[in-house]
Amino acid sequence: MKRRRQRTRAWKGLWRHQNLRRGLAGFAGLAVVFAAYTLWGSVALMERTRFPFKVLRVEGSFAHVTAPELSAIVAPYAAAGFFETDVKVIKQALEELPWVERASVRRMWPDVLQVTVTEERAVARWQEGGLVNPAGQVFHPAELDAEAAKLPLLAGPTRTSAQVMGAYVRMSEPLASQGIAITSLSMDARRSWRLTLDNGMRLTLGRKDSERQLERFARFYPGGLAGRVADVEEVDLRYTNGFAVKWRLTGSDAARRPVAKNTGDKA
DSSP: OHHHHHHHHHHHHHHHHHHHHHHHHHHHHHHHHHHHHHHHHHHHHHHHHTOOOOEEEEEOOOSSSOHHHHHHHHHHHHTTOTTTOOHHHHHHHHHTSTTEEEEEEEEETTTEEEEEEEEOOOOEEETTTEEEOTTSOEEOOSSOOHHHHTSOEEEOSTTOHHHHHHHHHHHHHHHHTTTOOEEEEEEOTTSOEEEEETTSOEEEEOSSSHHHHHHHHHHHHHHHTGGGGGGEEEEEOOBSSOOEEEEOOOTTHHHHSOSOOOOSOBO
16 A cells, blocks of 8 residues: 555656656747747848838829939839838828829839829819819819919809810810900809900800800801901800890990890890
8 A cells, every 4th residue: 555655656757857847848849939930030020121112213294393302202112122011101191292193103122213103184273262173173282383274264152163164175175266265254143154364355155055056156147247356345144045245445445335236035
């Protein structure tokens, strides 16, 4: 009985010793793995930050921004290196510039950051200080240069720039056939239209059938108004089959000339 207890104690001691040894071995193994992982993470981080960009390439056709200006915006982001640079953030920063329509940013292995910028193209002015691109989108540069100041002026209620731009394009076509251009076009809250032409005439169109009204004016213009442009102050085209003319009258002319010509019911 005594010997059996001694053997049991010996086996228990041996079991505890083996478990302890296994536990220490397992802990040592984990420590080695953790050390290896930490070392690998440090090496990986070093490798990622050891690949700086050596070439920053900025491309595009520029009239209102410059390559040095764009490079100065990109450079702080590019300092993170090839792997850490966030090209989406750079793209967003560039497209926040008023004269930048869109930007493309991509990494080219092993050390090139390629930036391609498309500049906005202004085709008209918008109300106070804004410019309109061909899609009818408004952007606001810090200031307008001499070329922008010559563009036609568009105006309308909030969020109607695309609608007004589309109308400007459509209305310009019949007038261009007579050698006339629109210098200003505005839409009021009732969706009626007012135009100023480059010959000084002002036109008023209704909210309905405005394009048909303008086509009628263009047909009549060569024989009825082209020779008296200096005498015409305003033409009201809001009639079913005709229009009314307000003449620039002074002195005795007022007694001799009609103030309006009405050839149909007003729409």
